[in-house]
Amino acid sequence: MMDISGTNTSDAILTAKAGISAKRKAKIGALKGLMYFAAALTTVLLVGIIGYIFFRGVPHVTWNLLSTTPSLLTDNIGILPNILNTLYIIIIALVFALPIGVGTAVYLNEYATNKKLVRVIELATETLSGIPSIIYGLAGMLIFVQAMNMGTSILAGALTLAVMTLPIIIRTTQEALKTVPDSYREGALALGAGRWHMVRTVVLPSAMDGIVTGIILSIGRIVGESAALLYTAGMANEILTPLKSITPGNAGATLTVSLYMYAKERGQFDVAFAIAVILLIITFVINISAKLLGKKLKK
Structure with missing residues (x-):
């Protein structure tokens, strides 16, 4: 049973x-x-x-569109100044934002001992990353355009976007640094490496993928920004040299600002879609270049 x-x-x-x-x-x-x-x-x-x-x-998308400047007198439509201004703003913004952002992340993750301060800074960066871009534009206009007497210029717009992308770079870099195993750090220090040498030769190369991701996200936000630039960079369509682009007082419209003007103000949607194609191509090329550069730096 x-x-x-x-x-x-x-x-x-x-x-x-x-x-x-x-x-x-x-x-x-x-x-x-x-x-x-x-x-x-x-x-x-x-x-x-x-x-x-x-x-x-x-x-x-024609060669005339890509290689000429717009003119109301000849009824010509060209976006060469806008392409150059977009590249200038990307480069200038990254030159300021990357060293500060990566350096801040390295300090918070590798050197800072006050955990309360680290948590406060992390909360601040997360809060800043969610602020609407038009508020950054207003702050940039008050600080860079008026208080620092830069005027409406490429430099003022780039500095505004550098401040706007700092939280993205800091948080992505910090999270990438956290994924590096502590055994890497301990092994380097046990072999006699100093802390900075350990960070430079072991930690940063191991976190390069995350850093590149932060760069790509930052570039995407810079390329797609228009509201903040309307306040700070202006809508001029004059071709600027690299030296003039970093000189206060030289305004310039980017591709996104130009797209807004053609689509919203002029109703020329064919030109707006052509500009959108150029923006997609530029973003794709920059992202691929950042990936390749990241792999090279990691090696």
């Missing part, structure tokens, strides 16, 4: 486990299906948006 009862109990347990296992498999299958659906929907939307932009914009 005991054997029969034991056998029945064992069979019941196995049946219950099989039922639970079947339910888990069904839930896992449903979750996988939802993830695949979300991934497919995101891909379709992304490909659809990019495809539509290229469909509308590529036929209107």
Whole structure:
């Protein structure tokens, strides 16, 4: 009787486990299906948006558009000044933001001993990263344009965007540094390396992927920004030399500002879509270059 009862109990347990296992498999299958659906929907939307932009914009991308300046007298449409201004602002903003952002992250993660201060700074950077860009534009206008007498200029716009992208660089770099195993640090210090030498030769190369990700995110925000630049960089369409771009008082419209003007103010959507194509190409090229540079620096 005991054997029969034991056998029945064992069979019941196995049946219950099989039922639970079947339910888990069904839930896992449903979750996988939802993830695949979300991934497919995101891909379709992304490909659809990019495809539509290229469909509308590529036929209107001409050499005259890329190589000339706009003129109301000759009714010419050109975006060469806007392309150059965009590149100037990207370079100037990164020159200021990268050393400060990466240096701040290294200090917070590798040198700072006051944990309360670190938490306060982390909270501040997270808060600043969520502030609308137009508020940065207003602050940039008050500080760089008026208080520092830079006027509406490429330099004022670039400094405003440098401040705006600092939280992104700090947080992404800090998170990348946290992923480096402590054994790397301990091994370097045990071999007689100083703290800075350890950070420079072991920690930073190991965190290079995260740092490059922060750079790419920063470039994406710089390239796509228009509200802050309307306050600080202006809407001029004059071709500036690299020296003039860092001189106060020389205003210049970027591609995003130009896109806004053609689409919203003038209703020339064909030109706006052509500018959007150029923006996508520039962003893609810069991102690929940043990835390749990151791999080279890591080696």
